Amino acid sequence: MKLRVESVSYSYRKGVEALSDVSFSVEQGTIYGIMGETGSGKSTLLKLLNGLYTPTKGKIFLDDREYSSITKSTLPFRVGLVFQYPESQLFEESVILDVAFGPKNKGRSKEEAIMDAEKALVTVGLKKDKWNKSPFNLSGGEKRRAALAGVIAMNPEVLVLDEIAAGLDKEGKDRIFSVLEKLKKEGKTIIFVSHSPDDVARYAERVLVLNKGKLKAEGEVREVFSSPSVPKNQSEVIASEIREKGINLPSPILTLEELSDEIVKVIDK
Amino acid sequence: MIRDVTLGRFLEGDGVLYKLDPRTKLMGLLLYIVSLFVFKTWLGFTLTLVFFLVLRKLSKISFRYMLKGLKPVFFIILFATILNVILGQSDWTKTLFTLWRMIGAVFASNLLTLTTRPREISDGLEKGLSFLSIIHFPVHELATIISLAFRFIPILTEEAGRVIDAQKSRGSKIGEGKIVDKAKSIMPIIIPLFISAFRRSDELALAMDSRLYGSGKRSVWKKMEYSKIDIYGYMVSVLMLALMIIDRCVL
Numbered sequence: 001m002k003l004r005v006e007s008v009s010y011s012y013r014k015g016v017e018a019l020s021d022v023s024f025s026v027e028q029g030t031i032y033g034i035m036g037e038t039g040s041g042k043s044t045l046l047k048l049l050n051g052l053y054t055p056t057k058g059k060i061f062l063d064d065r066e067y068s069s070i071t072k073s074t075l076p077f078r079v080g081l082v083f084q085y086p087e088s089q090l091f092e093e094s095v096i097l098d099v100a101f102g103p104k105n106k107g108r109s110k111e112e113a114i115m116d117a118e119k120a121l122v123t124v125g126l127k128k129d130k131w132n133k134s135p136f137n138l139s140g141g142e143k144r145r146a147a148l149a150g151v152i153a154m155n156p157e158v159l160v161l162d163e164i165a166a167g168l169d170k171e172g173k174d175r176i177f178s179v180l181e182k183l184k185k186e187g188k189t190i191i192f193v194s195h196s197p198d199d200v201a202r203y204a205e206r207v208l209v210l211n212k213g214k215l216k217a218e219g220e221v222r223e224v225f226s227s228p229s230v231p232k233n234q235s236e237v238i239a240s241e242i243r244e245k246g247i248n249l250p251s252p253i254l255t256l257e258e259l260s261d262e263i264v265k266v267i268d269k
Numbered sequence: 270m271i272r273d274v275t276l277g278r279f280l281e282g283d284g285v286l287y288k289l290d291p292r293t294k295l296m297g298l299l300l301y302i303v304s305l306f307v308f309k310t311w312l313g314f315t316l317t318l319v320f321f322l323v324l325r326k327l328s329k330i331s332f333r334y335m336l337k338g339l340k341p342v343f344f345i346i347l348f349a350t351i352l353n354v355i356l357g358q359s360d361w362t363k364t365l366f367t368l369w370r371m372i373g374a375v376f377a378s379n380l381l382t383l384t385t386r387p388r389e390i391s392d393g394l395e396k397g398l399s400f401l402s403i404i405h406f407p408v409h410e411l412a413t414i415i416s417l418a419f420r421f422i423p424i425l426t427e428e429a430g431r432v433i434d435a436q437k438s439r440g441s442k443i444g445e446g447k448i449v450d451k452a453k454s455i456m457p458i459i460i461p462l463f464i465s466a467f468r469r470s471d472e473l474a475l476a477m478d479s480r481l482y483g484s485g486k487r488s489v490w491k492k493m494e495y496s497k498i499d500i501y502g503y504m505v506s507v508l509m510l511a512l513m514i515i516d517r518c519v520l
Contacts, residue, residue, distance in 0.1 A: 088432065091457045151439065
């Protein structure tokens with residue numbers, strides 16, 4: 001699978017571009033993090049990748065086939081989109097039926113759809129005793145995982161996620177991202193959007209930085225976070241304060257664990 | 270289509286209708302809708318149509334925007350019209366009159382909400398119905414409920430747009446196929462929307478409680494006062510209804 005975005009622009013209103021001349025390509029089996037401030041065009045980009053929106057300028061290719069030549073109704077099954085606060089899309093009487101909604105729309109038989117749903121629920125780590133419960137009786141984090149399973153069950157090659165960790169505690173975040181890591185190992189491509197540099201630095205392998213609708217930086221996570229124009233993550237902020245005190249630490253520091261390891265190394269020396 | 274709902278939306282403007290007191294507009298709307306259902310002849314039809322066109326001109330709201338407001342109720346109107354024809358309404362003029370009655374009522378209601386802020390509508394209602402408080406009718410609560418309902422319309426339409434996009438991403442074919450399929454495809458939208466509406470209203474009620482809503486007598490932010498233009502407004506509305514009664518009883 002290869003996804004390529006070529007000089008894509010998108011306008012909600014004439015004359016105002018939410019996304020302007022964005023180009024990049026995505027390799028299979030990699031986790032991409034898209035970051036940028038509110039209104040930078042992150043969510044718009046995801047909706048373009050999923051085919052919900054059509055670019056006003058430029059083209060998007062999936063395996064060298066242009067999006068316009070792929071049947072619009074089949075695109076969501078190949079590039080699955082998980083919306084921000086996806087728990088608000090749950091509607092069925094049980095978790096398993098809700099997760100099976102996507103596969104059923106894909107044309108799978110009822111039995112097959114249930115099987116797909118079960119597999120997805122195992123992937124997201126939702127315990128079996130919750131499967132037949134109403135999705136509205138789950139906790140916040142569980143609802144989020146059930147909604148994620150709803151898209152995973154469609155078995156898309158690319159998974160794009162909008163602020164999937166918003167409002168979750170560290171444990172909840174780690175759970176979600178460990179699911180994404182698992183999917184990556186299965187060969188899926190993950191693209192997640194986050195306004196938090198901490199999440200992107202921690203979980204992404206490659207990073208795209210958007211600013212006012214334009215692609216400001218793109219590259220391997222360490223390379224991008226080395227750039228002075230990219231917003232700093234919390235661990236790097238602390239590290240730079242330590243550096244100011246005359247203690248030599250490598251740059252950039254991506255996670256708190258990395259920071260503590262480096263400090264231990266300095267103490268050992 | 271869901272994002273085209275204009276009912277309950279206020280549009281910034283400087284037309285004459287914006288200057289009218291909300292009570293005048295509310296009473297005017299009531300009298301106009303009654304007039305619409307009273308007229309019987311072509312003269313009445315023409316007069317109510319011309320009256321609306323003049324009001325539209327006075328509001329300076331584009332006709333295209335008004336037509337947009339008709340989109341969400343288009344199928345209801347179409348269905349009612351077809352039913353009218355099927356149920357033995359062979360006289361096409363009567364069908365046309367019924368059609369105009371429905372469209373006119375939607376247009377006029379849209380004109381009210383487009384030119385009046387929700388707060389002004391609720392204040393107008395409260396003041397206009399204040400005489401009912403003598404019989405301990407909860408006028409203020411009613412006005413608050415109506416004003417909140419208006420505020421929820423754009424919020425819920427936006428939310429509906431989001432849910433539709435989310436279900437489309439799961440391959441849901443919304444509004445496609447036969448009538449039964451179309452009806453079925455609405456469920457994945459309606460249920461999350463209802464739940465979100467209940468959650469929002471619950472949160473709103475708690476937020477209002479936490480700010481001690483209803484704990485004391487409330488004062489009005491902006492005092493309402495009639496001006497000369499309101500007298501004309503009332504006169505024209507009453508005259509309109511009087512003419513329609515003559516149209517029905519005499520002509």
